[in-house]
Amino acid sequence: MTDEESIISPPYGRPPAFAPATTARGRWVDGKWVTDHSEIPAYGPELDGESGAGSPESSPGNERGWRRDLPYRWEFGAYASLFLVALVMRVWDLGGRAVHHDESLHGYFSWQLFNGSGYLHDPLMHGPFLFHITAGSFFLFGDNEVTLRLAQALFGTALILTPLLLRKRLGNVSALVIAGMLVFSPSLLYFSRFARNDIFVAVWTITLVAMVWRYLDNRRPRYVYLTAALVALGFATKETQFIVVALVAIPLLVMARSDVLGWLWGRRKISEWGPSGGMLVVIATLSLPMIGAASGLIQGALGLTLANNDSSTGLPLGTADGAGETVAIAITIFLLVVSILIGVLWNWRVWLTGFAIAAGIFVVLFSTIFTNWNGLASGVxxxxxxxxxxxxVARGNQPDFYYVMLTSVYEFLPAMIGLVGAVYYALKGDAFTRFLAYWPLATFVAYSAAGEKMPWLEVQVALPFIFLGGKALGDLVTTLNWRPTLAGGGWYVFAGVPIAVMVLWRLIFLNDTQPGLAGLDVPTGAVVLFGVLALLAAGLFWLTRRVGSRQAMALVGVSVAGLMAILTIRTGWVACYQDPDVPNELLVYTQTSPALASLAGEIAAVASLTGEGADLRVTIDGSSGFTWPWTWYLRDYSQVSYSDMGYSRPDGPSDSSVAVVHTRNENIAKSAFENDFTDGRRFPHRQWFPETYKNTSWKQFVDTLVRPTRWQNALNFFLYRDMSQSIGSEDAFVYFDRDIPFRALE
Known part of the structure; x- marks a missing residue:
């Protein structure tokens, strides 16, 4: 067992009951419930590597300090309030945004599963979990835009409670701060209202991390079983699980290095490994049979097709062919046998139980509940x-700094605090806080190195930053000796910090092209602003003399975090509720326009008006992938035709009542529809953010960050979403049969 494994949290459980007349308070300390405040060590920043060691100012015995053992009712009330706020924020107007291209794919194939048409696993749309749970949502509540996104909204709400799984490690206050950050995180909020897999992955990821650390604390087999279930659910949800298990396994390998080296040298049996080595065995062996396709990276040298990368062959991408198929089967069997042998040597009873749980979940989901056995092969x-x-291919074609940009726009609060916390914990933290310091940085590197970079993957980048930043902010809050600090003049910091920010803002952008301060010329305005800053600095110096420099600077840090929290809430509100389907946000990627959703409503009105109902004839030009999202919106209509008019021109007048045609085929449509249809009405089919940053090099990007002269445009976007270019659009025309009595709709 390594030194890191000796640093464990107190046992989980509730304190012993007190006699009815007893009013003593206490908390867990070093494995026992302490009620005498004089016995309770200070609980501030983790300075000595043990959870709970720190400044005496934060001791619960000191009435002036902040209690880390929050009263149970207060804590329960806080979590309940955050949970309800999160639920309302995630379900409010859930069906109001136009259905995105990807959402329509997920919704349509889930609808087919719900209707009994089955489901075939296709890694293009990731794992089968989303389709099963969405089909279940349709079964329970009907199929519509709300139920399409309902599972994501509920998982996004449940995510708020995940800090409770690590509460003993994080501390009560830090866990609560993290929960608050999860509620209002703009990227988590947006993709909790979006029919994709990413919020499911976030829940699996943090729960997996929690189970790992709980097992390190007490080695209970149930955490192995839950870990096995989470590994399988992750693989059945999205292929980013390969990154997740690698990022979790690396620190386990570091902590178990003496066990692993001892085994390699023949000095230690696998069955003698400590908890970190045991958990490494569980995660590695359950994941090992899934990585065989990585051999496709060297298929050229082998002269085999192990992962087909040429769609023109007609063979599904990623599959093996010919002799490569035989080799693929052999590789998979070999990896499975190796996994079983290692697992049995470690702890045959526990490992086989965990393997059975993981295999059961995998088989049920990838076989679509035993109806598609080919799904097992495609899944593995x-x-x-x-x-x-x-x-x-590098889908998205985004620059290397893509997640730096996204994080700075949406997750600046946890990122800025987290980076400071990472330095502190790396130097003075214990095994857990060092993991928190490693996790977001390693995640950022991994996703930046991946070929595909998309805005929804910001969920995976933001999540570990939130846990690191929330832990650091919570520890900062608990170091403050609140009552004497506020009584000593600390209240002025809450007013002084916003004033200082506004003054610095004016100084940075004070130049001859802008009006001076209150009508003053630029030099005089600068003198006034520097004078205000001097007064604020004097006030801060006065406060440090009264309460101490650590207390004063900690209060400044909390105040700055409060300002960023307010700005974070505003950012999330604008992104998710103001214009959620207009791509003036970096989070909005090639979004279906609101005009298309409105047109779908018009088509439904025409179906009712003509009496044709589900038999209404509709023609959709499939050019440029325009089939989606119409396949979702028109799923209940039986007489819909989809064809690319650029390749299959209409032979004569259409017998449809409604036709939607790509603008590139406008002339074809005019010749086919000019006599029997209304004039075409142009509307935006899909729109996208103007990605001018793609032409920016790393040097130019860094230059924008460090040169105040280049900050203005960046800040205009950051605060007001002012863009130098208009959003991009790909349009279509809609034509209606002239015989439709539209006057009846007026």
Whole structure:
């Protein structure tokens, strides 16, 4: 067992009951419930590597300090309030945004599963979990835009409670701060209202991390079983699980290094490994059979097709072919046998139980509840094989600094605090806080190195930053000796920090092209502003003399975090509720326009007006992928035709009542529809953010960050979403049969 494994949290459980007349208070300390405040060590920043060691100012025995053992009712009330706020924020107007292209794919194939048409695993749309749970939502509540996104909204709400799983490690206050950050995180909020897999992955990821650390604390087998279930659910949800298990396994390997080296040298049996080594065995062996398709990276040298990367062959991307198929089967069997042998040597009873749980989940989901046995093969091999084939494609074509940009716009609060916390914990933290310091940085590197970079992957980048930043902010809050600090003049900091920010803002952008301060010329305005800053600095110096420099600076840090929290709430509100389907946000990627959703409503009105109902004839030009999201919106209509008019021109007048045609085929449509249809009405089909940053090099990006002269445009976007270019659009025309009595709709 390594030194890191000796640093464990107190046992989980509730304190012993006190006699009815007893009013003593206490908390867990070093494995026992302490009621005498004189016995309770200070609980501030983790300075000595043990959870709970720190400044005496934060001791619960000191009435002036902040209690880390929050009263149970207060804590329960806080979590309940955050949970309700999160639920309302995630379900409010959930169906109001136009259905995104990807959402329509997920919704349509889930609808087919719900209707009994089955489901075939396709790694293009990731794992089968989303389709099963969405089909279940349709079964329970009907199929519509709300139920399409309902599972994501509920998982996004449940995510708020996940800090409770690590509460003993994080501390009560830090866990509560993290929960608050999860509620209002703009990226988590947006994709909790979006029919994709990413919020499911976030829940699996943090729960997996919690189970790992709980097992390190007490080695209870149930945490192995839950870990096995979470590994399987992750692979059945999205292929980013390969990154997740690697990022979790690396620190386990570091902590278990003496065990691993001892085994390699023949000095220690696997069954003698400590908890970190045991958990490494569980995660590695359950994941090992899934990585065989990585051999596709060297298929050229082998002269085999192990992960097909040429769609023109007609073979599904990521699959093996010919002799490569035989080799793929052999590789998978070999990896499975190795996993079983290692697991049995470690702890055969516990490992086989965990393996059975993981295999059961995998088989049920990938076989679509025993109706598609080919899904097992595609799940084991093609899940990774498809993305091996796509790595060179680099879908999204985003720059290396993409997640730096997204994080600075949406997750600046946890990122800025977290980076400071990472330095502190790396130097003075224990094993857990060092993991928190490692986790977001490693995640950022991994996703930046991946070929595909998309805004929804910001969920995976933001999540560990929130846990690191929330832990750091919570520890900062608990170091403050609140009552004497506020009584000593600390209240003035809450007013002084916003004033200082506004003064610095004016100084940075004070120049001859802008009006001076209150009508003053630029030099005089600068003198006034520097004078205000001097007064604020004097006030801060006065406060440090009264309460101490650590207390004063900690209060400044909390105040700055409060300002960023307010700005974070505003950012999330604008992104999710103001214009959620207009791509003036970096989070909005090639979004279906609101005009298309409105047109879908018009088509429904025409179906009712003509009496044709579900038999209404509709023609959709499938050029440029315009089939989606119409396949979702028109799923209940039986007489819909989809064809690319650029390749299959209409032979004569259409017998449809409604036709939607890509603008590139306008002339074809005019010749086919001019006599029997109304004039075409142009509308935006899909729109996208003007990605002018793609032409920016790393040097130019860094230059924008460090040169005040280049901050103005960046800040205008950051605060007001002012863009130098208009959003991009790909349009279509809609034509209606002239015989439709539209006057009846007026």
């Amino acid at each position: 091999w093609q899940s990774l094989g498809y993305w091996v084939a796509q790595q060179g």
